[in-house]
Amino acid sequence: MKKTVFVLLTALLAGSAFALNKGETELENNGWFRYTAGTTNFDFANLTRSDFLLERGYIRLSHQWTTDLFSKMTVDVLSSSAYSDGASIRLKEAYVDYNLPLKETKFTAGLQKNYFSLIYSWDYTNLEKSLGDKEGVLASADYGLSLNGYLPKGLGEWQVGAYNGEGYKRAYAANGLVNIDPQYIANLRLTPFAGVQLGSSVLLNKSDRSAFKNSTTNYYKARSQQVALPDTASISRFGLAPMAKLAFGPVSLLGEYIDFAYTRQYHYYASDTLGAVTDSTKLASEKKYHQSGLSIVPVVSLLKKKLELVGRYDMWNVKAEGADKSMALDSAKSHTLIGAGFNWHFARREKGKPGCELQLMWEREQAVNKAAKPKDQIMAQFRFEWTGLILPQ
Numbered sequence: 001m002k003k004t005v006f007v008l009l010t011a012l013l014a015g016s017a018f019a020l021n022k023g024e025t026e027l028e029n030n031g032w033f034r035y036t037a038g039t040t041n042f043d044f045a046n047l048t049r050s051d052f053l054l055e056r057g058y059i060r061l062s063h064q065w066t067t068d069l070f071s072k073m074t075v076d077v078l079s080s081s082a083y084s085d086g087a088s089i090r091l092k093e094a095y096v097d098y099n100l101p102l103k104e105t106k107f108t109a110g111l112q113k114n115y116f117s118l119i120y121s122w123d124y125t126n127l128e129k130s131l132g133d134k135e136g137v138l139a140s141a142d143y144g145l146s147l148n149g150y151l152p153k154g155l156g157e158w159q160v161g162a163y164n165g166e167g168y169k170r171a172y173a174a175n176g177l178v179n180i181d182p183q184y185i186a187n188l189r190l191t192p193f194a195g196v197q198l199g200s201s202v203l204l205n206k207s208d209r210s211a212f213k214n215s216t217t218n219y220y221k222a223r224s225q226q227v228a229l230p231d232t233a234s235i236s237r238f239g240l241a242p243m244a245k246l247a248f249g250p251v252s253l254l255g256e257y258i259d260f261a262y263t264r265q266y267h268y269y270a271s272d273t274l275g276a277v278t279d280s281t282k283l284a285s286e287k288k289y290h291q292s293g294l295s296i297v298p299v300v301s302l303l304k305k306k307l308e309l310v311g312r313y314d315m316w317n318v319k320a321e322g323a324d325k326s327m328a329l330d331s332a333k334s335h336t337l338i339g340a341g342f343n344w345h346f347a348r349r350e351k352g353k354p355g356c357e358l359q360l361m362w363e364r365e366q367a368v369n370k371a372a373k374p375k376d377q378i379m380a381q382f383r384f385e386w387t388g389l390i391l392p393q
Contacts, residue, residue, distance in 0.1 A: 020064035023392035030058035034127075034381040041373045042364075053079035055381070058092065068099035092141055092168060105149035108161075111168055114142050115159035115187040116201040117241035118256045118295075125343065126310050127359045127381055130256075131295035135316055137239060137260050138203065139167025144182070156190040156199070165205050165237075181206040183237070195247050203239035208262075235286075237262040250301040257294045264289060288321040305345065305352065310361070312339035317368075331369035339363035341379075349387065356384045 020026055031054065038049030057077035064070050073094045080088030095110030113120040119140050122130040133140050146161030164170070165183030182205075189199030243256040264287045269277045293316035300309040314337035319327040341361030349355045359381040366374040 020062065020070070020389075022064055022066055024064050025390040025392075026060075026062040026387060027390060028058070028060040028062070028385070028387045030056055030060075030383075030385045032056040032127075032381055032383050034379055037378045039376050042376045044376075049377075054087075055079070060093070070097040071095065072097075090169065100147075102149070104152075105147065108146045108148060111141055111143050112146060112161075114138050114140060114163065114185060115146065115148075115161060116185050116203050116239065117258055118243055118254070120187075124383075125299055125308060126297050126312050126339070127341075127361050127379055127383075128312070128339065128363065131293060131314055131316070132241065132256075132258055134314075135258075135291065135293065137258060137291070138165075138183075139169065141168040142166065142183070143168070146185075151190075154191060156188065156197075158189075159185070159187045161185050165208050181208075183208070189243075197245040198243070200240070200242040203237065203241075203260075205237035205262075206235065208234040208237055234262045235265050252299045252301075254297045254299070255295065258292060260291045262289055263287065288327070290319045290327055292317050305348070308343040308345075310339075310341050310343060312337065312363070314338075329368065332367055332372065334368040335365050336368075337363055337365045349385065354383055354385055356382075358382055 033052070034055040035052050036049055037044065037047055039047050055078065058074055059077065060072060060074045062070070062072040074092040075089055076092045077087065077089050079086060082088060091111060093111055093113075095108050095112040098107045099105070100107055116138060117132040118130045119132045119138070122133070122140075128134065129140075132138060142163040142165065144161050144163030146159055148157070148159045150157050162182040162184055165181070184204045185201065187199065187201040189197055191197050237260075239258065239260040241256055241258045243254075245255070246253045266285050266287070268283050268285070269281070270279045270283065272278050293314060295315075296313045298311045301307070302309070316335055316337075318330040318333040320330055322328045339361055341359065343357050343359045345354065345357045347355035359379070361379045363377045363379075364374050365377075366372075
């Protein structure tokens with residue numbers, strides 16, 4: 001016991017992680033203590049938001065069973081107003097890796113990363129979420145199976161996977177609103193030479209049975225005289241996300257483009273003007289949606305990587321099918337975002353990973369509808385992360 005405690009404390013003080021050997025266990029904690037101030041049109045005399053909270057509180061346990069078998073579990077303890085205690089806990093990772101006989105290839109089963117766009121490799125140098133995560137294309141993790149591998153001579157990496165398609169916050173539900181058709185993802189990233197990375201991801205989902213806000217319970221629409229059913233689905237979901245990263249000396253530029261399309265399918269019964277069902281035949285109507293955008297994040301590292309200057313530009317367009325079947329731009333939901341800030345590293349872990357740092361970021365989101373005032377947000381965050389090793393006895 002004394003030996004275990006000694007090794008763990010040594011790891012905490014050193015602020016470094018270990019390449020695990022057979023029988024070893026790694027404990028890791030990631031904490032993000034954040035202040036957020038929000039306002040309209042930079043009017044900070046009239047704040048729309050001002051709060052401190054624990055944005056992330058990851059507790060990770062990793063164990064190396066054998067040379068070829070590895071497992072990890074991560075829970076997130078964070079601030080939440082959904083419960084009277086002001087905190088919430090959720091499962092973020094729970095998976096097993098098994099190295100296959102094929103060189104540099106492994107099989108992963110469980111709650112794991114979604115290998116689509118930049119979402120799985122996003123390191124929060126910019127403390128906002130990646131574009132696909134922020135705009136709700138998909139969650140950062142999901143339940144499923146995947147194959148993961150590296151290309152020869154360090155040329156790149158690849159992943160293919162089948163997932164629930166609902167994200168890490170949703171599992172089986174008796175009401176049938178969790179996806180019964182798997183979501184398939186394939187990803188490829190190439191590093192043709194040092195400092196350059198190119199890649200692309202593709203997402204396919206035949207049907208996503210998420211409970212949308214307008215379909216969790218039966219409801220009545222007076223104009224169309226319909227009683228809607230709670231089995232609304234998105235069908236024919238397709239996403240494509242090419243990316244590129246350039247890194248030379250202290251300067252890096254990260255970018256991605258996302259193209260995402262799906263069809264919303266509504267089921268309903270015909271009704272009279274009072275909302276009473278007049279025909280028990282289940283009817284269906286469909287409406288197409290298309291979303292696309294890009295994100296560019298430049299970073300400049302200074303003072304031996306203690307200081308990082310960070311910028312961001314996002315553009316996101318949302319279109320919906322109209323009565324005439326044309327795709328009309330939703331000017332209220334479509335927007336641009338600009339941001340700038342810095343990170344100051346008090347201490348780093350191994351391989352330059354954050355140990356303890358201060359992050360400050362300003363963002364402005366402007367709807368395409370110019371009548372809407374821009375929304376400003378300032379975020380200040382202390383990010384503290386450590387790793388400890390527990391040796392077998």
